[in-house]
Amino acid sequence: MKDDLLKKITTHQATVGVVGLGYVGLPLLLEFQKTGFAVIGFDTDQEKITRLKRGESYIRHIEASRIGEVFRPVAGTPTADATTDFSRARECDAILICVPTPLTEHRDPDLSYIEATGRSLAPHVRRGQLIVLESTTYPGTTDEILAPILESTGLKAGVDFFLAFSPEREDPNNPHFRTATIPKVVGGVNPDSLAVAQALYGQVIVRTVPVSSTRAAEATKLVENIFRSVNIALVNELKMVFTAMGIDIWEVIQAASTKPFGYMPFYPGPGLGGHCIPIDPFYLTWKAREYGVVTKFIELAGEINTAMPKYVIVRAMEALNGHGKALKGSRALLVGLAYKKNVDDDRESPTYILWKELERHGAIVEYYDPFCPVVRPSREHADLAGNRSQKWEDIPGRKYDLAIISTAHDNVDHNALASAVALVVDTRGACAPASNVIKA
Secondary structure (H helix, E strand, O other): OHHHHHHHHHOOOOEEEEEOOOOOHHHHHHHHHHOOOEEEEEOOOHHHHHHHHOOOOOOOOOOHHHHHHHHOOOOOOOOEEEEOOHHHHHHOOEEEEOOOOOEOOOOOEOOHHHHHHHHHHHHHOOOOOEEEEOOOOOOOHHHHHHHHHHHHHOOOEOOOEEEEEOOOOOOOOOOOOOHHHOOEEEEEOOHHHHHHHHHHHHOOOOOEEEOOOHHHHHHHHHHHHHHHHHHHHHHHHHHHHHHHOOOOHHHHHHHHOOOOOOOOOOOOOOOOOOOOOOOHHHHHHHHHHHOOOOOHHHHHHHHHHHHHHHHHHHHHHHHHHHOOOOOOOOEEEEEOOOOOOOOOOOOOOHHHHHHHHHHHOOOEEEEEOOOOOEOOOOOOOHHHOOOEOOOHHHOHHHOOOEEEEOOOOOOOOHHHHHHHOOOEEEOOOOOOOOOOEEEO
């Protein structure tokens, strides 16, 4: 069974299915297609499937021409397919699961997407298939949660089908790394599962990194993101200390970065965004409680980062007071809706928290982001859906009392913004020093 699948993989005769066609799944599917594998994308969102089959891209950094050439070529037949029909999972030799793992309102792990995907796939799992979970989660999810669901029809993981975990390491629009050039950590429920998973990823990824178990692979991704969370919390705390002392944290970081060893720069901001760093540490703190371990360091970092939006609002209120204005009734412009620069990904963006805090204090809020022209529907901020970005050329005439730079896109002239708005609160160190620019 293993040898048959390995032969299909190494000769590129295997069909690869990807469940979840978002920022992780769609680039992964395209890499396998590019290498010559037959690919099928699965998603519960019919709109995504429809747009792909029309040759449209719904992710900014993936060009529509790339989608068109594989899903709707001008000549020839499509080399990729997409569907909401999970019964077609039977056609796949390998199925890679890339679905969200958010938090509940009580900041506990929400594995509902993994569980629903498992239930959708289970009736169609067949002998000799490889199934890999890529969604970031706590150690034990693959063998404690996903495996029993997939085994519900009688097949056994590691015996009748192969099961592995390989954490996604996608960094949207990173100019230096893409899916194929980022080493891939792989762990299996048994040696055979590891062998076939490593062989599959080895066809498209520059290097695979095998570990002893799915739990070790799951833990690896958490360590990567907790490392970032803790260090960002550190510079956020230093920002508050140095601001009180009249010291520019960005100047200090730039100077410290000249040390060629023993230092790695991290940068402060208005809070954490994206689908990883604000969420992943809480997966480990939740699981650690099962073992009677209190993760004080991780939780403290989370508290500091979560408090950043309110710190920014306090700085804004102080700055307005210095200009003889109250936040209540002021016109405020949020600059940057995406969670990081140069992407259209607004998941968990701290800008939304700033928006809600500004409105709670009575401000009139609008936003500008060339990458996010309209606020998309979401569970967390459904009431803001449909709001549209202001046009850059209209900003001077809107007579804003305050602009808060939440995300500093490279294609935005932040110094020109400071010339057009009475007061700028800069959370990213994007503006040159000016009398009306306040760092926060």
